[in-house]
Amino acid sequence: MTLLEFARGPALQWSTIILVLGLILRIAGAWLLAHDKDYSRPRVDAAWRGGLRAVFSRFWPHQPFVRQTWFHILAGYVLHVGLFVVVFLYAPHIAFIRDLTGLNWPGLPANLVLFVGALTAASLVAFFVRRLVHPVMRTISTLDDYLSNLITLAPLVTGILAYAHFGGRYETLLAIHLLSVSLLFVWIPLSKLAHVITFIPSRFQLGAWLGRRGVKA
C-alpha cells in the first residue's frame, strides 16, 4: 500500500469514525449530567424559542461590543467562512465527497479558493500571534488552543502546497495533505475544536434560560 493509498483509505476512514464517535461521546457525556427541572414561574412561555434565537443571534455580537471585539469578528469570520469555502466549494473536494456519497454541487474557480485558503491560513496565524501577545488571551490559553490552531492550519498549508506542486512529488504532497486532514478529524473530538457542534447546545441553554426570564440573549 502506498502512502497515498493509506492516507486516502484506512487513515481517512478511521479518523472519520473517530470524529463521529468522539463528537457523539462529547455530546452524550455532557447530556447525561443532571437536567435540573425549573419550578419557577416563567415570565415567557416557550423558552426554547429564546434558545433557538440565541443559536443564530450569537453569530454576531450586540452592537456595543462590536468595536471592542472587532478582531474576533474579522478574523473569526475569515476563518470560519474561509474553511467552509475551502472544504465545500473546491472542485476536487466536491468530487471526493461525490464519490463517497453521490452528492454533488457546483464549486468555485480554483484560483479563488486558493486565495480564500491563504486568507484563512493568515487568520489562523493572526489568532496564534494574538494568543501569544494579548495579555487576556495569553493568560487563558492552554496547549489545546495552540495545538488546535496548528492542526487546523496544517491541512490548509499542505493543501496549498499540493495545489502548487511545491516541495515534493504531487502524490506525496497529496498524501501528506490527506494525513493532516485525518489528524484534524481525530483532534476535533479531543479538543476545544468540538465547539463545531457543542456551540449549539451551549448557546441554546443560555438563550432558553434568559428567554424564560423575558431577556433576549
Next chain:
Amino acid sequence: MAVDEKDFQMFREGTQQLASMAPPSTMPDERRVEVAKTTMLAKLTADMAFELESCVHCGQCAEACHFYQATHDAKYTPIRKLDLLKRVYRREQAPLRWLHRLYTPDVTIDDLHEWQELVYDSCTECGRCFMVCPMGINIAAMVNVNRQAFANAELMPAELRALEMEQGSGYSLFGMGPEQVEGFLTHLRDSGVNVRMNESGVDYLLLTSVVEIMIFRDALLATIRVLEHLGLSWTIHCEGYEAANFGMLSGVEAVQKVAGDRVVRAVKASGAKTVLVPECGHAYPSLRWDQANLDARGQDFEVLTVSEFLGREVEAGRLKLRPIGKGKKVTFHDPCKLGRHSGVFHEPRVVLEALGVDFREVESSQELNWCCGGGAGVFLLNRASGLRQGAWTIKQQQLDATGADSVVLSCASCRLNFMNGARAAHWDKGIESLVELAAAQLAD
C-alpha cells in the same frame, strides 16, 4: 427624600466591622478541598457541561467585565474565574476525563485561596460577560456554583460569613431582628403612617429589608403611600419581612432556603397572592427564580419587584402620576439582577414616561447595561473597595455621557454603591429612587 448622611455613615462604619464579627473557620485544609470539589460536582448540570465543553478561549468576555475593564489585569478575565470549576469538571465528570486527568492539575488549597478573590471580590455575578460570549457561556451562574463550593468549604469572605450566619441563625441582619423591626413598624404606625402589620386575607405581602429600614426609610414609606393610594389590601408580616438574602450572596444554599422559607410562611399566614419585593436587586431573583427550585415545587404566588409593580399599575391606568416636566433630566440604571437576570426593563421606563421627565437612556443599556460594581455582596467587602471604585468609574462615565442631572435607581444595593462611588469621586449628580419619585407625584 434625601438620605440621612448620618445613617449612611453609620451603616458604612458598621459594614467595616462585619469582618471582625465572623467566627474563624477551623475546617482542615484537606477537608476544604474535598468539600469544595464535591459541591462543584454536585452542582454541575448538563447545561454547564455544554458550556464548559464549548469555551474557545477567545477572551472576549473580558471586554464586557467592569472589573477587567477597570484594571486591565488579565487575572480578572471572566472565564478564568471558572478555572477551578473547569478543572474539577474536566478531571472528574467530562466525557474525556481519562485524557484530561493526564495534564489537568488537581485543585489545591492554594488554588482555593487564590480564587476566593476572583469569585467574590471581582465578580458581581452581573452576567454582562454572557451577553458577549459567542458560545453563550453563563459565567455568572457558574461563579455562583463556585461561591457555593467556597461557602461549604468555609472560605467565603468574613463579611458575608458574618451576615449569612446571622441571618441563618436568628433571622436578624446588622443586629436588627424581628423584634426590632416590629418595634420600628409600630413606631411608624404610632407616628401616623398607615402600616399594616401581620394582617391576613390580604392581596399583597410587602417585604422590606433592614437596609431599607436603616437608611432608605423613604423608599419604604413611598411604597406604603402608593399601596394606600391604590386602596390595595396589603401587609408586612413579621414572620417573613426580610427581602435580602445573604445565603444567596455568600453561596450558602441552606441559609438561602431558610430565609426564603420565612417569606413563604409569611405568604401563607397573610394569604397574599402577590409578594412585593422592595427596591433590592438580588432579593428578586432569589425569591422569583431560586426559591421555587429550593422548594422543588412550584410557587402559588406571584413575585413582583416594586418597579415592576408600579409600571404595571401605570399601564393598567390605575396609577396616575403628575408629570414632573422635561426640565428634569434623568437617566436610569438597570440593576443587573432585575434587568439582565430577570427581564424587568419595560416597567420602570413606563413609570419614568408617566413622570414626564426628560429621560435619557445610557449607551449600552438594558440587557447590556454596565454593572455598578457593588452587586452580589461585593459592596460589603472591605478589601474590594479599589476594584469597586474602578468599576464605578465606568458607570459614572456612562451616566455622564447622557447629560442627565440625576440617575434613578430601583435597587438599594446599587444605591449604596452609587452613594459610595459618588462620594469618593466627588460626583455631584442626583441619585434617586424610582418609588420615591413616583410616590411624590401621586395624582388624584
